[in-house]
Amino acid sequence: MGEPQEGLEFVIVLNDASGRDSDQDLPARIRAWLGERGHRVRVHGLDRDGDVVSACKAAAKDARQRSAILVACGGDGTINAVAREALDAGVPLGLLPRGTFNYFGRAHGIPSDLEPALEILVREPARPAQVGLVNGRPFLVNASIGLYPELLEDREGWKRRIGRHRAVAIISGLHTLLRDHRLWSIEIDDGSGRRRLRTPTLVVGNNPLQFARLGIDGAERIGRDALAAVTLRAIGKLGLLGLTLRGALGRLGEADDVSIRLVRSLSVSLGRPGRRVKVALDGEITRMRTPLEFSIAKRPLLVRAPHPATSGDDPG
Incomplete structure (x- = not known):
């Protein structure tokens, strides 16, 4: 793992309904962990009954304007929605996997446990990830x-x-x-x-x-x-x-x-x-x-991860 980077800014799209249990303290825990290490954080929560696409577009626009890293905190569906906007906006994507299976995060060496995933977020560079398309x-x-x-x-x-x-x-x-x-x-x-x-x-x-x-x-x-x-x-x-x-x-x-x-x-x-x-x-x-x-897709998604997608080294 690389050395911690300093003074990063993150725009986090958080779906707390993903995964096994809802964690009401999750936004505060993420802010505290990153804030204690000198990083700036903005959190965009996803409303179960709200417009997910519009929320992700707004977060991606926020990240682009701030030259920040856009972060998806949720399951594979949430990660897909955020990744789509990161690809369009040309901003790097970070992952805090919270879903049931988390195939995308695991393939890139990113675990479901929060603190190890946060360590990757602040230490690892953005690496290219292949994106599949169906009808665009x-x-x-x-x-x-x-x-x-x-x-x-x-x-x-x-x-x-x-x-x-x-x-x-x-x-x-x-x-x-x-x-x-x-x-x-x-x-x-x-x-x-x-x-x-x-x-x-x-x-x-x-x-x-x-x-x-x-x-x-x-x-x-x-x-x-x-x-x-x-x-x-x-x-x-x-x-x-x-x-x-x-x-x-x-x-x-x-x-x-x-x-x-x-x-x-x-x-x-x-x-x-x-x-x-x-x-x-x-x-x-x-x-x-x-x-x-x-x-x-002709253009890869840039994902902060320990390595490109692989079939081995599953972090769980």
Whole structure:
């Protein structure tokens, strides 16, 4: 880890609803820790019922005007929203991960524990991070259609009723997999020719750590010079459960029912052009018009982190 830098200014976008428990003292703790070390801090809180996009735009504008570091404090969805504005504003991004899985932060060596993450914030330089795009919208971890957005929606419903724990995410996921699922008829083109297929889901990933944990060959390229496009064959409930078990054991890449391609761009058509479909971006659900055009952003996001995205050295 590098030496502490002095006199930094941070504009922090804080979503205290992320993660396992709400921490009413979190803003004060962050201000105190950074203030004691001579840094200046401004905190923009996110209101659950407010306009998240406008709040993040305002924070990014604030950071640009002050030549400050824009910081996302929350889960992958919050980080995505803040990163989008950091990319547009051309300001560096810092991370204080607070979510359930925190794939983006973990891939860059940033832990969920507050004080170690703050140490990284004041010591490490800004490093380039690959950004995926779908129809121009950035994603850092993955973007998906079909079954995966269903899993996310069901998981959020369970979490609202029971709490934000990884065990809840696992149980809700199993519950979703045991339901009947539609098969999507899609046409994909990764530059090597168009292919038609029927699949319950398409996931396009930008996170090497997530795919390495699943046992995917070539995971070290994901998030550096490639995206991973994953589709499943038309299989039943038991087949889906079997794939889930393989993924938990880090052997998903061995499954015959899974197709994985490393791509730099991907065009996905679903019937008539202009159709609106549900898309999950880093755990948040939105709707987009088809065709879906996936690519790698020409300009990287600058993230204060110990190292670029990697499939190893998970800080937890």
